[in-house]
Amino acid sequence: MELSHTDKKFLIAEITRELGAAKDGGGKNLIARCPFCGKPGKFGVYIGPPTVRKKPFMSHCFSCGRSTLTPEQLVEQIGRPDLILTPTAELDAPLDATLLFPLDTPQEEIDDRLDIVPLPPFYRRCFAHPYLNGRGFTMDDFEYFPAGTTHGLNRRWDDYVLFPILDEGDTVGYVARHTWAKAKIDAHNRRAKRSGDYKILRYRNSVENDFVKLLYNYDAVIEDETDTVVLVEGIFDVVALVRKLELYDNTRAAVVATFGKKISRTQVFKLQNKGVRTVVIGYDGDAVEAIKKTAAELSQWFDVLVADIPDPTKDWEDLNPEEIYRIFSDRLYTPSEYRLRKVQE
Numbered sequence: 563m564e565l566s567h568t569d570k571k572f573l574i575a576e577i578t579r580e581l582g583a584a585k586d587g588g589g590k591n592l593i594a595r596c597p598f599c600g601k602p603g604k605f606g607v608y609i610g611p612p613t614v615r616k617k618p619f620m621s622h623c624f625s626c627g628r629s630t631l632t633p634e635q636l637v638e639q640i641g642r643p644d645l646i647l648t649p650t651a652e653l654d655a656p657l658d659a660t661l662l663f664p665l666d667t668p669q670e671e672i673d674d675r676l677d678i679v680p681l682p683p684f685y686r687r688c689f690a691h692p693y694l695n696g697r698g699f700t701m702d703d704f705e706y707f708p709a710g711t712t713h714g715l716n717r718r719w720d721d722y723v724l725f726p727i728l729d730e731g732d733t734v735g736y737v738a739r740h741t742w743a744k745a746k747i748d749a750h751n752r753r754a755k756r757s758g759d760y761k762i763l764r765y766r767n768s769v770e771n772d773f774v775k776l777l778y779n780y781d782a783v784i785e786d787e788t789d790t791v792v793l794v795e796g797i798f799d800v801v802a803l804v805r806k807l808e809l810y811d812n813t814r815a816a817v818v819a820t821f822g823k824k825i826s827r828t829q830v831f832k833l834q835n836k837g838v839r840t841v842v843i844g845y846d847g848d849a850v851e852a853i854k855k856t857a858a859e860l861s862q863w864f865d866v867l868v869a870d871i872p873d874p875t876k877d878w879e880d881l882n883p884e885e886i887y888r889i890f891s892d893r894l895y896t897p898s899e900y901r902l903r904k905v906q907e
């Protein structure tokens with residue numbers, strides 16, 4: 563049974579009361595006395611967003627090992643089957659009103675299921691790398707943003723640095739960036755075209771999960787704690803902005819990449835799901851039309867601001883901390899202010 567956000571909140575409140583439960587540190591589980599064996603503090607009910615392995619209201623006792631898999635089983639077990647209203651009989655069910663009065667925005671089903679993705683063979687994390695050091699990576703960056711290589715043992719990825727994409731701690735994809743500069747790759751590929759040599763791909767990313775379902779640095783968004791998310795285009799923007807604004811340990815604000823200049827419904831849902839309220843769009847300065855479109859879409863669900871990078875040729879990697887602070891203090895616009903300014907400029 564699919565639970566709405568309101569149903570979920572209600573159920574969490576009731577179960578908390580019924581079991582005298584408390585949230586754990588991460589806020590993803592309710593911890594209570596086990597309804598099976600009575601051991602205090604050993605029974606966990608998962609209340610985080612759905613992941614590959616975990617579904618909301620799965621429960622497990624770490625003392626007696628008993629568990630439930632669905633919300634129905636759980637409420638049954640704690641003696642409160644009244645908490646879930648089972649949909650009633652099909653025969654005289656009224657016509658679905660949404661079929662008669664289609665809504666402006668159809669309630670499409672959001673598929674946020676993700677497969678766990680293996681990293682290429684011989685992948686090993688690194689804490690220093692000439693290419694990344696050259697792009698300004700610090701010790702903190704290597705600590706907060708796992709990156710690695712295949713260490714000369716896997717030809718397909720040997721000249722790449724890889725960034726695992728994590729979601730609730732699971733690896734759900736990776737971005738692999740060739741370590742040559744774009745100009746050098748382009749030059750090689752022009753020569754290769756004439757000589758029949760192999761072509762170099764600047765990126766050789768994972769293919770298992772569609773990237774429209776992924777967000778980079780999503781785990782930095784903490785449910786009901788992170789209020790503001792800055793949306794950027796790519797991984798290097800995330801790392802640069804976190805470093806330059808020193809947001810590493812800031813749980814109120816997080817920087818997240820959408821892998822391009824637009825956001826999908828699934829990505830929106832993933833932010834909503836964690837209780838984010840304000841979204842600051844930080845796409846590159848040249849992305850004016852994409853920013854207007856994204857701002858209009860996001861305004862349906864969040865308070866939206868645009869961080870306007872004045873120089874259209876620059877991104878967060880190119881700007882120094884002072885320039886960035888100035889953008890966040892003087893050039894943060896509402897979507898309508900932004901539209902107006904871009905007409906005037």
Ligand SMILES: [Zn+2]
Nearest residue numbers: 596599623626
């Ligand atoms: Zn138990």
